Amino acid sequence: EDQVTQSPEALRLQEGESSSLNCSYTVSGLRGLFWYRQDPGKGPEFLFTLYSAGEEKEKERLKATLTKKESFLHITAPKPEDSATYLCAVKNSGYSTLTFGKGTMLLVSP
Amino acid sequence: DTAVSQTPKYLVTQMGNDKSIKCEQNLGHDTMYWYKQDSKKFLKIMFSYNNKELIINETVPNRFSPKSPDKAHLNLHINSLELGDSAVYFCASSQDLGNGDYTFGSGTRLTVV
Numbered sequence: 001e002d003q004v005t006q007s008p009e010a011l012r013l014q015e016g017e018s019s020s021l022n023c024s025y026t027v028s029g030l031r032g033l034f035w036y037r038q039d040p041g042k043g044p045e046f047l048f049t050l051y052s053a054g055e056e057k058e059k060e061r062l063k064a065t066l067t068k069k070e071s072f073l074h075i076t077a078p079k080p081e082d083s084a085t086y087l088c089a090v091k092n093s094g095y096s097t098l099t100f101g102k103g104t105m106l107l108v109s110p
Numbered sequence: 111d112t113a114v115s116q117t118p119k120y121l122v123t124q125m126g127n128d129k130s131i132k133c134e135q136n137l138g139h140d141t142m143y144w145y146k147q148d149s150k151k152f153l154k155i156m157f158s159y160n161n162k163e164l165i166i167n168e169t170v171p172n173r174f175s176p177k178s179p180d181k182a183h184l185n186l187h188i189n190s191l192e193l194g195d196s197a198v199y200f201c202a203s204s205q206d207l208g209n210g211d212y213t214f215g216s217g218t219r220l221t222v223v
Contacts, residue, residue, distance in 0.1 A: 032210045043114075043200050043214030044153070085151065095207040097143060097166055100153040 002027045004101035006088050012107045016077045021086055021104045024070040029093030033071050035064050036087040038103070044087055078108045113137050116201050116215035123191055124223055131186045131218045133201030139213070140206045141165075142184040144176060147198040147217070156199075159184055160207050191222045 003026040013019055025033065032051055036044035048057040050066040057064045061082060063074045073086055085105045089098040114135045123129050135142065144156040158166040162178045173189045184201060198219050202212040 031208075034210045041216070043202070043216050044212075046211050046213070049210060087153065089210070091210045095165070097155040097158050098210055098212065099155075102150065102152050 002090055002092055002096075002099040004088055004090055004099055006086075006101035006104050008104060009102070010105045010107070012109065013075075013078055015079055015108055015110050018074070018076045018078070020075070021073040021106070022070060023073070023088030023101055025088070025090050027090045027092045027099075031091045031093050031096075033066055034089045034091070034098060035071070035073055036089065036100075038085045038087055047086075075106070078106075080108050080110050082106065083108045111136060112215075113213050114201055114203055114215040116199075116218050118218060119216065120219050120221075122221045122223065125191055125193060127191050128187070128189045129191060129220070130188070131199055131201075131220075133184045133186070133215060135182055135201075135203040135213070137203055137205075137213060139203040140181055141204045141209070142178065142181070143202045143204075143212065144184065144186050145200040145202060145214075147200060149197070153200070157184075157186075158207075165207065188220075191220075193222050196220055196222045 005024045007022045035047040038044040048064040053068045085103040087103045089100045141160045143158045147153045157176045159178045175187045178184045198217045200217045201215040204212045
């Protein structure tokens with residue numbers, strides 16, 4: 001069974017204070033690792049897909065990286081509008097659905 | 111135009127009632143899903159449909175019955191509602207079964223009293 005564990009559960013940062021979120025996974029044949037952002041009262045919004053170890057993707061202040069066992073979401077000089085819950089998900093080699101982790105709730109204070 | 115729309119946004123009902131949640135996507139996607147997000151914010155797959163056909167049916171009580179009249183619509187009917195059914199239900203769609211880039215609706219918050 002696919003498993004996704006995210007840490008920390010919650011993270012509080014000051015504006016401009018860079019940090020990283022962790023997603024460790026166990027999957028039978030990774031077909032993709034996905035990062036989503038979820039704002040309160042809304043559905044998750046797709047951010048990135050990573051397919052193989054060593055791959056990196058960037059979008060504004062966010063950079064996602066992937067190894068064979070985990071992924072990191074690096075947040076550089078965050079702003080209050082980056083406050084959200086960040087979800088990690090994996091897809092295995094079959095035509096499976098996404099298996100999500102429990103998320104990291106990020107709060108960035110001005 | 112909302113890409114994936116769910117109705118209603120809020121649903122408060124008594125135990126034992128039957129209720130439905132509707133979902134529509136205008137993205138031309140082939141695959142649609144129902145996810146349940148519990149009070150701890152954990153998202154868990156319930157069902158997936160591809161071109162109106164049921165593909166995945168996770169361990170969900172048979173009181174939950176999805177229906178897809180066409181590939182743009184996926185509805186969820188729940189019979190004999192229980193307190194434990196209280197959660198946020200999300201509909202999502204993707205271009206096809208192999209795609210992990212989902213577009214989610216804004217959710218339906220179901221409260222059973």
